[in-house]
Amino acid sequence: MMLLWENMKLAFSAIRINKMRSFLTMLGIIIGIAAVISIVSIGDTMRGVIADQFAGIGVNRVDVYLQSDDDTYDDSDLFSGDDIDKIRDTFGSNIEYLSGASNQKAVLIRNRTSENVIFNPVREGYTKVQPVDVVQGRMIDGKDNDGEKKNVVLEEKTAMKLFKTTNIVGRKIKVSYDSSSGSEVSEFSIVGVYRNSQTPLGKLLSGGSTEKAYIPESLVFNSDSEAFDLDMFVSPDANAQQFEKIFTGYVARLKNKNISNVVYYTAKSDMQSIDSIMSKLSAAVGAIAAISLLVGGIGIMNIMLVSVTERTREIGIRKALGARTIDILVQFLTESAIISAAGGVIGTSIGVGVVMIGGAVFGIRVIVNPITVIVAVCFSAAVGIFFGMFPARKAAKADPITALRYE
Amino acid sequence: MREIIRITNLEKVYDTGSVQVKALKGINFLVNEGEYVAIMGQSGSGKSTLMNILGCLDRPTSGTYLLDGEDVSSYSDDKLSWLRNKKIGFVFQSFNLISRTSSIKNVELPMIYAKVPATQRRKKAQELLEKVGLSQRMDHMPNELSGGQRQRVAIARALANDPPLILADEPTGNLDTASSVEIMELFTKLNNEGATVIIVTHEDDIAQFTKRIIRFRDGEIISDSEVKKS
Numbered sequence: 124m125m126l127l128w129e130n131m132k133l134a135f136s137a138i139r140i141n142k143m144r145s146f147l148t149m150l151g152i153i154i155g156i157a158a159v160i161s162i163v164s165i166g167d168t169m170r171g172v173i174a175d176q177f178a179g180i181g182v183n184r185v186d187v188y189l190q191s192d193d194d195t196y197d198d199s200d201l202f203s204g205d206d207i208d209k210i211r212d213t214f215g216s217n218i219e220y221l222s223g224a225s226n227q228k229a230v231l232i233r234n235r236t237s238e239n240v241i242f243n244p245v246r247e248g249y250t251k252v253q254p255v256d257v258v259q260g261r262m263i264d265g266k267d268n269d270g271e272k273k274n275v276v277l278e279e280k281t282a283m284k285l286f287k288t289t290n291i292v293g294r295k296i297k298v299s300y301d302s303s304s305g306s307e308v309s310e311f312s313i314v315g316v317y318r319n320s321q322t323p324l325g326k327l328l329s330g331g332s333t334e335k336a337y338i339p340e341s342l343v344f345n346s347d348s349e350a351f352d353l354d355m356f357v358s359p360d361a362n363a364q365q366f367e368k369i370f371t372g373y374v375a376r377l378k379n380k381n382i383s384n385v386v387y388y389t390a391k392s393d394m395q396s397i398d399s400i401m402s403k404l405s406a407a408v409g410a411i412a413a414i415s416l417l418v419g420g421i422g423i424m425n426i427m428l429v430s431v432t433e434r435t436r437e438i439g440i441r442k443a444l445g446a447r448t449i450d451i452l453v454q455f456l457t458e459s460a461i462i463s464a465a466g467g468v469i470g471t472s473i474g475v476g477v478v479m480i481g482g483a484v485f486g487i488r489v490i491v492n493p494i495t496v497i498v499a500v501c502f503s504a505a506v507g508i509f510f511g512m513f514p515a516r517k518a519a520k521a522d523p524i525t526a527l528r529y530e
Numbered sequence: 531m532r533e534i535i536r537i538t539n540l541e542k543v544y545d546t547g548s549v550q551v552k553a554l555k556g557i558n559f560l561v562n563e564g565e566y567v568a569i570m571g572q573s574g575s576g577k578s579t580l581m582n583i584l585g586c587l588d589r590p591t592s593g594t595y596l597l598d599g600e601d602v603s604s605y606s607d608d609k610l611s612w613l614r615n616k617k618i619g620f621v622f623q624s625f626n627l628i629s630r631t632s633s634i635k636n637v638e639l640p641m642i643y644a645k646v647p648a649t650q651r652r653k654k655a656q657e658l659l660e661k662v663g664l665s666q667r668m669d670h671m672p673n674e675l676s677g678g679q680r681q682r683v684a685i686a687r688a689l690a691n692d693p694p695l696i697l698a699d700e701p702t703g704n705l706d707t708a709s710s711v712e713i714m715e716l717f718t719k720l721n722n723e724g725a726t727v728i729i730v731t732h733e734d735d736i737a738q739f740t741k742r743i744i745r746f747r748d749g750e751i752i753s754d755s756e757v758k759k760s
Contacts, residue, residue, distance in 0.1 A: 126642070126645070129642050136630075136631075140630055436626070437628050437629070439626075440626045440627075440628055440639075441628075441639070441643075442611060442614075443585070443587060443614060443620055443626070444614065444615065444620065444639055444640045444643060444687070445611050445612065445614050445615020445616070445640055445643035445644065445691075446611060446643050447607075447608045447611045447612070447643075448607060448608060448611075449608075450643060523587050524582055524587050524588060527587075527622070527626065
């Protein structure tokens with residue numbers, strides 16, 4: 124083991140003697156490792172962004188609707204207020220929040236300006252399951268629902284476009300929307316303003332830039348109007364799989380349908396499938412980038428062969444003075460491993476640096492997995508040892524008599 | 531008297547496929563501890579072949595070679611490496627110092643392979659360089675030294691592991707007359723201190739420094755005689 128330290132000193136001095144050549148040899152590994160690290164980190168970061176996105180939707184959120192076998196629907200496929208109440212009573216605390224869902228478009232009109240929004244009907248308790256950053260006034264509450272009050276909470280930017288200010292609590296706005304009795308225009312009171320703090324990338328991923336406007340659920344779903352979808356948050360304490368089974372069974376019985384007609388869609392399963400696609404994708408691209416490591420490794424092999432030939436005489440001297448085959452082998456392997464590990468460290472710094480700078484520029488929380496870094500550096504050293512093996516064996520096998528005569 | 535070298539019926543045949551060349555044709559000789567021997571002969575006489583075998587760099591085709599009591603004829607490559615490290619101090623015609631490596635590091639080299647601890651190694655290397663008169667040149671690179679100085683570094687290196695045998699192959703071949711004399715005087719001094727020294731040379735002047743000359747021709751010993759000091 125004493126020889127290992129000697130060999131490392133020897134390797135460093137050999138690298139120092141041929142600085143330029145050693146650097147150029149390292150370059151292949153540097154580029155390869157930097158590429159792998161940055162690609163894998165970009166992949167991890169994207170997965171993080173998507174996870175945040177789904178956390179925004181709500182990981183325990185379920186969209187429930189009925190789908191008939193022939194893709195048509197009638198009234199029996201809709202959920203009435205009664206249905207919703209029954210479900211709520213049956214499942215109690217296993218359901219944190221339940222309301223009818225709609226993605227109804229509405230047009231807000233003030234003087235000559237108008238702004239498209241999506242009506243998002245909510246009940247009391249919505250903010251407990253899905254945080255809403257209310258910056259002015261308040262969120263829709265139970266009283267709004269009980270009184271079927273025409274109250275609305277607007278997004279900050281919508282407010283700015285219509286009123287040029289966010290200080291609009293208590294003001295009125297005209298809204299044109301489709302109700303159960305056909306298209307209608309009503310006046311709503313603005314009770315609050317919230318801020319959507321999604322990043323531009325997040326908005327892109329959530330598909331669309333139309334802001335939501337929160338209104339009382341009771342305005343949309345009442346005795347004459349029924350919901351296509353249920354917007355449900357399952358309690359995190361509930362066993363998700365078991366709950367799904369019981370819930371779909373219950374809904375099927377309630378609506379007199381087959382279980383297969385009850386669609387139980389969770390963001391979580393979507394997130395998992397996207398996450399798995401993303402991780403496979405980044406692994407695949409990373410693997411392609413790893414090919415450059417192979418090229419870098421061949422570069423190391425090439426230069427080590429040159430080095431072995433140049434130092435034939437030195438090898439002869441060392442052997443004559445008592446170096447065993449293994450000593451020479453380890454000497455050259457140490458040198459190639461150090462060259463490529465150094466390349467790995469430099470490449471890692473560059474890769475991480477590039478990703479960090481990119482993250483800072485785009486305002487994204489960057490994820491650099493330490494395991495990726497460790498694996499990359501170990502892999503680069505392994506590349507060095509693997510590709511150094513052939514030249515080192517060539518050196519180790521040299522016949523001392525011939526090697527000593529080598530000019 | 532301790533026998534350092536006992537060679538019995540030693541043969542070396544180079545098989546080049548179609549032709550077999552007998553480089554050594556059954557030679558016998560004995561070298562005792564403390565002897566100072568010159569091996570002489572023209573090129574092609576087989577003295578280089580003998581030198582390689584004596585230095586454990588090559589194995590004989592037949593016959594036995596006892597080095598300090600060990601029969602090395604059948605040793606493996608690694609065992610031979612170990613033997614060279616412990617038993618033989620080499621001095622070569624072309625010095626064979628490792629370039630871009632300081633004198634002291636060159637002297638330390640055999641001790642590295644003998645696994646001598648670093649501090650002890652350094653101390654011994656300093657002592658040896660002082661002994662050969664290079665205490666001022668310890669950190670010089672070989673290309674900063676004269677031929678005679680390089681050969682003295684090589685001699686210091688040969689002494690590093692206190693080998694029972696010092697084997698010098700044309701040690702003055704690349705040196706001018708003055709340096710040659712210096713180097714031979716150094717060998718004489720080492721021999722006077724008890725070292726066993728074998729010098730392979732084709733120069734009579736050089737051989738005259740020794741006490742015994744073995745002459746080779748065509749793979750055979752043609753004479754083996756004491757040197758008469760005038």
